[in-house]
Amino acid sequence: MVLCLLTADRSPAQKPPDPGLSYMYPPVVVAGRTTEVTIAGNDWTPDTDILVHDSRVRLQRLGSPGRLLIPEPPFVIGPKAYSPPPLPREQRARISVPADVPPGPVYWQLANANGVSRAGVFFVVGQADLVEPADRREPIRLTRLPASVSGRLRRNEEVDRYAWTPTRDGPVTCRLVARRLGSDFRGVLEIRTRSGRLVADAADTRGHDLSLTAWLNKGTAYTIAVRELDFRGHRSYVYRLQVRDGGRILTTLPAALQRPSSGPVALLLDNGRRSPVTITRQVTVAADVAGRINLDVDGRGHSIPTSGIVERTETSLSSDDGHRPLPSLPIAVTGQLATPEDRDVYPFVGRKGQRLAIEVFAARLGGGTDVSLTLTGPDGKVLGTSDDSRGTTDPQLAVTLPTDGRYLIALSDLAGKTNQRHRVYRLAVRLAVAGFQASCSQVVKLVLGSSVELPITAVRKGGFDGPIRLAVDGLPAGVTIVSGLEIPQGQSAGKLKLQAAKTAASLARLIRITATARIQDRTVTQEVQAPAGVNRTPRPQPHDAIPTILLATTMAPRTRIQPVESDERTVHRGSTHPAPIRVERLLGYSGPVLVRLDGTQPAKFRQGLPAPDVVMPADKDVVFAPVFVPSLAETLDAYRVAFVAVTPVKDPAGRTRHLLSKMKSNTSVAITVEGGLMSLEADGEAVIRVDPTGRFELPVRLLRSAKLQETTLIDVEFSGPLSGRFTSVPLTTKAAGRFRIAVTPSGADRVRGRHTLRIVALVRQPYPVPTLDTSENITPLSPEFLAILRSKHLPVIAETRLVVDFGE
Secondary structure, eight states, X not given: OOOOBOOOOOSOOOOOOOOEEEEEESOEEETTSEEEEXXXXXXXXXXXXXXXXXXXXXXXXXXXXXXXXXXXXXXXXXXGGSSOOOOOEEEEEEEEOOTTOOSEEEEEEEEETTEEOOOEEEXXXXXXXXXXXXXXXXXXXXXXXXXXXXXXXXXXXXOEEEEEOOSSSEEEEEEEEOGGGTOOOOEEEEEEETTOOEEEEEEOTTSSOEEEEEEEOTTOOEEEEEEETTSOOOTTOEEEEEEEESOEEEEEESSSEESSEEEEEEEEEEOSSSSOEEEEEEEEEOTTOOSEEEEXXXXXXEEEEEESSEEEEGGGXXXXXXXXXXXXXXXXXXXXXXXXXXXXXXXEEEOTTOEEEEEEESGGGTOSOOEEEEEEOXXXXXXXXXXXXXXXXXXXXXXXXXXXXXXXXXXXXXXXXOXXXXXXXXXXXXXXXXXXXXXXXXXXXXXXXXXXEEEEEXXXXXXXXXXXXXXXXXXXXXXXXXXOOEEOTTOSEEEEEEEEOTTSOOOEEEEEXXXXXXXXXXXXXXXXXXXXXXXXXXXXXXXXXXXXXXXXEEOOOXXXXXXXXXXXXXXXXXXXXXXXXXXXXOTTOOSOEEEEEOSSOOGGGTTOOOOOOEEEOTTOSEEEEEXXXXXXXXXXXXXXXOEEEEEEEEOTTSOEEEEEEEOOTTOOEEEEEEOOSEEEEEOSOSEEEOOTTSOEEEEEEEEEOTTOOSOEEEEEEOXXXXXXXXXXXXXXXXXXXXXXXXXXXXXXXXXXXXEEEEEEEEEEEEOOOOOBOOTTOOOOSOHHHXXXXXXXXXXXXXXXXXXXXXXX
């Protein structure tokens, strides 16, 4: 075989992969208890550290991470198979939460000498969730309401079902939370009767997460189904399903309550009927109330935010030629865009130099509108427009009025269609108060012996333009601030320069940055906030910004890795391709190198091409990694698979760190798939009926290519309830043909029902397979497959499945 070799690339070392954080399951823990969970991520090394942002909460790993988990059947084919999620490894962990930790989110992250992960989240709750059992076929019965379930859609086409029989007529509300947990899927909720009649459904087409209310009848059995919008599934598709009696408050009018105030509040209630209903409650808000107040509605609490400005409803304002003039500023108005064509206009009288902060709440109220805001001046010219703002589809606008006169605020809906959700918005017009908000990235990676600049952004408000001083708390030894401890006057950003000594240890710390400024004869100090990056919905939550920043002092990679073959290799289905991988050692490293699958694969990895971890000896710079092409691989378009190189190196403090380098994004092992060298299929009936107490035979048909010279071994795999209860006599042949495999019961227990047996045809082709490494148990290949490779052979595999009916 002639290899097309890549020209040696003398560019610097490749960027190491950050450790990935994929999910935690279940995603909730109970205050005052210790809870066992499964954590998962990719590109972990033995020296990866876990950091919990709340120092009161302890997370302890149990055992070691499991093997790399490639996509599971049933497989997606065609374009939807591209860009699979990262390949996770799972590990059990124990989380201890003191009893005084309040309900809410707790963030956690991973770090090693290569980099840091994004943040993950789990929630502290007062009562444990019911955890969905894996591989359960029957619906899970809910015995009482309210009920909370932690579940996940592990595989494509998976639908989780929960059974409930009401004890009274009335509404039942289901809430599905997934994207707020960081799960990258959009859910569907369906409620059906036992006969399959659809009662109600909802689809998360906009990525907001879901709530669904339906009117259910006493004594009727219902099933609540949870699935992904396109029937996709993955181990990271973690969710919480909450089911309770009663309807749900969609929103209130007004959407916020003035402090102090007393008056009627209209609540828009979804009771599971065709249209929401409005109920009214008399509410009094004291002057000293802060934050939100709770209303009791039919025995259930609903919280409403309070406000320090005048709160009105659209209909309470006088009408002027269809417009609703604002009587004074500041003010907030709750209104409705009843149809997609509606346009609400609010005139107000402004003064030259007046600084205003105009903000609309619509998506953040759970509404179905995408509001656009336009501000027009006294001369009819547009002073500003806003559609979306950071993290939400709700608009915001900060403006300084250029002259005295009558201004117009116009609101319209860009969603372009009606839907079942409400169309309520809250327009808030405030006088801008002098101040600022400082923010920065949530992660800082600093290579030992180098420096990095951390941009600090300051959003100035109300005309404040003074200097802002910065201070950093929690820096590890060996890391210093070189410059940038002040954002200069009038500037909207600064750069905090940090430097790590060459002799510093490679480690990770949670740090905090404070910003201090003098504003109108008072000193204002606030913590610099960083986006947590977990919540995938367009509705920001109060905990989406956090003050803890993860700083990691990392080490430069000691290798560069690339495929030797620059073009695609043609490989048969069911065959193993020895892919040549070149590794260049850097910075004086001269030891062995471990080559293994990258946890983040190219888009064309699709259903997955597994490979073992192989060792490149110290005196070699090329190693052949055996890549197995499954029999289900598509022949349309090439597959691509990426590898990383791993080297153990001690940091200046003497701790062994495992340094990774990954292939460049535009290079990977490319494989074009063609038909298999063997084919194995059932020969005869689709279902074989047998006597479970006696010997029986399994008929199969084997096809072999003339290219195969070695012997084929055909055998049966007994797994699950059949494991240890039957034995078979393997067949060997060098020819194609029809064969019957004898199976004999090995136990006295009678097997009943239908079971699927996997029959495998195996050929071992001699090849000098390099040394394998299983010390971390990472490879997704089975122990039997690895044993073949250790015997210096490459396996060629064909398989089929037969359904055997053992009777009732």
